[in-house]
Amino acid sequence: xxxxxxxxxxxxxxxxxxxxxxxxxxxxxxxxxxxxxxxxxxxxxxxxxxxxxxxxxxxxxxxxxxxxxxxxxxxxxxxxxxxxxxxxxxxxxxxxxxxxxxxxxxxxxxxxxxxxxxxxxxxxxxxxxxxxxxxxxxxxxxxxxxxxxxxxxxxxxxxxxxxxxxxxxxxxxxxxxxxxxxxxxxxxxxxxxxxxxxxxxxxxxxxxxxxxxxxxxxxxxxxxxxxxxxxxxxxxxxxxxxxxxxxxxx
Amino acid sequence: xxxxxxxxxxxxxxxxxxxxxxxxxxxxxxxxxxxxxxxxxxxxxxxxxxxxxxxxxxxxxxxxxxxxxxxxxxxxxxxxxxxxxxxxxxxxxxxxxxxxxxxxxxxxxxxxxxxxxxxxxxxxxxxxxxxxxxxxxxxxxxxxxxxxxxxxxxxxxxxxxxxxxxxxxxxxxxxxxxxxxxxxxxxxxxxxxxxxxxxxxxxxxxxxxxxxxxxxxxxxxxxxxxxxxxxxxxxxxxxxxxxxxxxxxxxxxxxxxxxxxxxxxxxxxxxxxxxxxxxxxxxxxxxxxxxxxxxxxxxxxxxxxxxxxxxxxxxxxxxxxxxxxxxxxxxxx
Numbered sequence: 001x002x003x004x005x006x007x008x009x010x011x012x013x014x015x016x017x018x019x020x021x022x023x024x025x026x027x028x029x030x031x032x033x034x035x036x037x038x039x040x041x042x043x044x045x046x047x048x049x050x051x052x053x054x055x056x057x058x059x060x061x062x063x064x065x066x067x068x069x070x071x072x073x074x075x076x077x078x079x080x081x082x083x084x085x086x087x088x089x090x091x092x093x094x095x096x097x098x099x100x101x102x103x104x105x106x107x108x109x110x111x112x113x114x115x116x117x118x119x120x121x122x123x124x125x126x127x128x129x130x131x132x133x134x135x136x137x138x139x140x141x142x143x144x145x146x147x148x149x150x151x152x153x154x155x156x157x158x159x160x161x162x163x164x165x166x167x168x169x170x171x172x173x174x175x176x177x178x179x180x181x182x183x184x185x186x187x188x189x190x191x192x193x194x195x196x197x198x199x200x201x202x203x204x205x206x207x208x209x210x211x212x213x214x215x216x217x218x219x220x221x222x223x224x225x226x227x228x229x230x231x232x233x234x235x236x237x238x239x240x241x242x243x244x245x246x247x248x249x250x
Numbered sequence: 251x252x253x254x255x256x257x258x259x260x261x262x263x264x265x266x267x268x269x270x271x272x273x274x275x276x277x278x279x280x281x282x283x284x285x286x287x288x289x290x291x292x293x294x295x296x297x298x299x300x301x302x303x304x305x306x307x308x309x310x311x312x313x314x315x316x317x318x319x320x321x322x323x324x325x326x327x328x329x330x331x332x333x334x335x336x337x338x339x340x341x342x343x344x345x346x347x348x349x350x351x352x353x354x355x356x357x358x359x360x361x362x363x364x365x366x367x368x369x370x371x372x373x374x375x376x377x378x379x380x381x382x383x384x385x386x387x388x389x390x391x392x393x394x395x396x397x398x399x400x401x402x403x404x405x406x407x408x409x410x411x412x413x414x415x416x417x418x419x420x421x422x423x424x425x426x427x428x429x430x431x432x433x434x435x436x437x438x439x440x441x442x443x444x445x446x447x448x449x450x451x452x453x454x455x456x457x458x459x460x461x462x463x464x465x466x467x468x469x470x471x472x473x474x475x476x477x478x479x480x481x482x483x484x485x486x487x488x489x490x491x492x493x494x495x496x497x498x499x500x501x502x503x504x505x506x507x508x509x510x511x512x513x514x515x516x517x518x519x520x521x522x523x524x525x526x527x528x529x530x531x532x533x534x535x536x537x538x539x540x541x542x543x544x545x546x547x548x549x550x551x552x553x554x555x556x557x558x559x560x561x562x563x564x565x566x567x568x569x570x571x572x573x574x575x576x577x578x579x580x581x582x583x
Contacts, residue, residue, distance in 0.1 A: 009359045017347050086343040090404075093307055094360045095332035 002103070006096040010104025011111065014075060018112050028071060032063045032120045036127065039185075047187075053216055056127045061211040062184020064120050065146070065204060069179055071116045072147040075109035076154025076241075077170075080161060098246045102155055106238065109151030110144050117143045124215070135214040142214065145234050146207040152237030159244040182208045188220055203233035258321065260285045260412055260444045261306065265315035268301050268467075275301040277467035278315065283444060283460075285411075288434075290458035291448040292548065294558075298467040299448035300340060303416045306446070307337050320411045333361070336405030340416040340448075342397055346390040350381055350400050353389060354407060361408035375403040379433070395426035402430065406437070413437070415447040419454060431457060452548045461548070465556050475548060482546035482554065485523030490515045493536045500534055510557075517553075519546075 018024070040056035047055035082088040091101055121139075124131050131139075157170055179185075181195075182204040188196065199205050206221065206229040213219035219226065259282035268276040276298040283289040291299045304310040306319055308328045317324045320334035344353050354372045363371060376382045379399040389397065398418070405413060415434075419427040435457070437443045447458070455461050456475050463471040463478070471478060491497040494511045501509045501518060509518035520526045523543035531538050553559055 003360075005359050005362060009356050013345065013348070013356060016352065017345075020347060085346065086339065086341050087345045089309065089339055090343045090345075090357070091360070093309055093332060093335075093337055094357075095329045096360050097329075 001097050001099050003096050003100040006091075006094075006100040007104040007107065010091070010101055011108045014078070014105070014108035015111060018115075028067070028074075028116055029119060031070065032067050033123070035066065036060065036063050036123065040127070057129050057216065058187070059185055060124065060127055060129050061208055061215045062179075062182065064117055064143070064211050064215070065182060065184055065208045066179050067116045067120050068113045068143055068147045068207075069150055069175055069204070071113040072109040072150035073154035073157070073170075073175055075112050076105055076151045077158050077167065079105065079155065079158035080163070080167075083158075084163075099242050102238075102242050102245050105155055106148050106151045106241070109154065110147040113147035113150075114140060114143055117147075129215060131215065139211065139214045142207065142210045142230070145230055146204070149203070149207075149230070149234030149237045152234065152241040155241035156237070156244045159241075159248040178202060178204050181205070183220065184208045203229060206230050206233075259283055260287075260321075261289075261317070261319050261446060263302075263306070263315070263317040266302065266305060266312050266317050267314045268298075268305060268310065269313040274467050276305070276312075279462075279464070279467070279469050280315075281462055281469060281472060283412075283446060285444055286438060286442040287460065288438060288445045288447070288458045290455050290461045291446075291464055292450065292452075292455045292461050292552070293448075293464035294450060297464045299464060300416055302464075303337070303414050303446070303448060307335060307414055308332055333408070334411045335414060336408065336410035336412070337414040338398075338401050338405050338416065338418050340420060342401070344389050344397055344401060344404075346392075346397075347388065349386045349388055350376065350392070351385045353400065354404055357404045358407050363408055371407055375407055379403040380429075395422050395430075398422060398426070398430065402433065409441070410443070412444045412446060415445060417448055417450070419449075419451065427454070455548050463552060463555060465552075470555050471551070478548060478551045479546045482519060482550055484519045484521040484546070485543050486517060486546055486550050487520060487523045487527060487530075487541070487543050488515050488517045489530075489541045490539045491534065491536045492539065496536050497534060497538075500536070501530070504533060 036056065036059065040059055044055040047058070079088065082091075092098070118140075121131065153174070157174065161167075161170070181198045181202045183199050184204075188199065191199070206226040209219045209221050210223075210226045210230065213223065213226070261281075261283040263282070264280045265278045266276060266280070267274065267278050279298075279302065291302060293299055301310060305312045306317055306324060308324050308331050311325065319331045322330040322334065324331055345356075348356070351372060354375060355368070358368050358372065373382070376385050379402060381396065381400060381403065384392070384396065389400065392400065402418070413434075418434075419430055422430070431454075434445060438445060447454075449455055458475060460472065460474055461478060462469045489497070494514075494516050497516050498509045498511045501507050501516070507518050507520065509516050511517070527541055527543055531541065549559065
């Protein structure tokens with residue numbers, strides 16, 4: 001099941017590719033900046049204050065979460081590229097357990113997502129959010145768990161999707177709704193009941209809530225509840241990723 | 251024990267079948283390959299060659315039948331099979347964003363090449379495939395032939411007992427093909443490695459010790475190239491005339507030779523074509539436009555066995571064009 005060399009190889013490959021592909025890096029950096037400053041400043045006026053933070057500050061944890069979602073899922077979806085360009089065969093025909101390939105991909109997605117997330121955290125002073133030094137490590141742990149779980153979702157999608165054509169659909173039906181419904185963009189007060197349900201069943205809500213607790217110092221749900229939900233979520237997605245990746249014919 | 255290993259076939263397939271939801275790609279094929287043999291699967295595209303290779307390499311599960319590779323069952327001992335084989339896929343399988351050396355290193359990592367040997371083996375592989383000077387170049391910038399050589403170098407890093415090559419020289423220029431073949435023959439010589447290849451190039455098939463001709467998922471002939479050609483009993487004569495159908499009838503009436511024809515040519519076999527043709531041209535009542543005589547090739551064996559030319563069913567238009575041009579160059583001009 002666990003093949004360290006294989007996990008290391010799959011991880012290292014993605015990391016090398018990430019640092020080699022500069023355009024991808026810049027592209028992924030502009031997204032959070034756009035959201036944070038354009039959306040954040042634009043909607044500032046119509047926002048009912050929660051706690052003692054303004055709107056730009058309020059969505060800051062959500063932007064961190066968004067970076068995790070996009071980076072992890074994109075990283076996992078590279079499996080589809082590998083299938084299209086043939087490299088996947090090279091790994092699949094090797095004497096390595098497929099579970100280890102999934103774990104390697106999970107670690108790679110997590111690593112890249114953490115790197116991207118940290119860059120967004122560096123923007124904190126620009127929106128006048130003060131990060132406490134003691135919160136940095138817990139924050140990284142939360143982001144890592146969240147990214148690992150999301151990479152799992154990406155692997156499930158990649159294992160089920162046979163071509164790259166469906167990517168836009170996935171973006172529209174999975175990634176965007178997950179992010180919009182995570183409570184990252186608007187306060188939960190006064191939203192319709194059905195929207196409330198959707199937000200509450202979205203696992204990402206609790207990840208965002210944890211990030212919010214660590215970044216802004218307040219949250220909507222109890223700590224144990226957030227954390228428990230996130231752990232269960234990541235166990236489920238990892239299991240699903242292993243299951244679907246093992247089952248797929250390539 | 252050792253003796254037994256050496257005498258047992260290194261690949262044994264019995265009744266191997268793959269059914270893709272009603273389309274039978276491989277239909278109950280059985281064969282065995284000896285250690286050190288170069289064994290070729292020859293057939294048109296879509297004949298089931300690649301599917302067979304994929305099953306033997308544990309990438310596709312057979313619908314029924316069994317096979318053993320290097321003494322291990324392809325279904326129950328997947329990982330042991332995988333350790334014993336190297337494979338060069340028909341389509342590229344390199345990571346083209348990595349350098350040649352990185353590709354090799356990653357391969358060595360997942361195949362557990364001992365750390366102490368890692369560097370030496372990679373250097374040797376690069377040198378052997380004449381890629382040393384380009385070892386730190388990103389693979390994307392390689393030519394088709396260089397990529398192919400790198401794939402071969404990679405497949406050999408873990409010293410497999412059986413090397414599978416699925417259309418190893420497809421789309422490469424003749425010079426590169428020859429170079430690759432020199433290397434492959436060396437491998438057999440020095441390491442007694444078994445090569446299992448699929449091809450639809452006849453000249454490539456000639457390198458094989460034995461050939462299985464496969465069509466519509468079935469093996470329709472299996473023998474050495476020499477024996478297969480010996481079946482043909484004589485030279486192949488191709489001609490095109492003003493009225494091909496008339497020519498077929500006349501040839502049959504006059505000489506008792508059964509000729510075949512399609513839209514643009516007539517063909518038949520005679521023991522000595524060079525002596526026969528002048529007589530034929532004199533005797534026929536329809537004008538003869540062109541004639542060619544050649545020794546039987548595996549092409550002809552295929553044509554005789556299936557009634558079709560091997561390139562008739564080619565998928566890619568460009569390949570088809572190339573094939574046609576090559577054929578015209580050889581036979582008609």
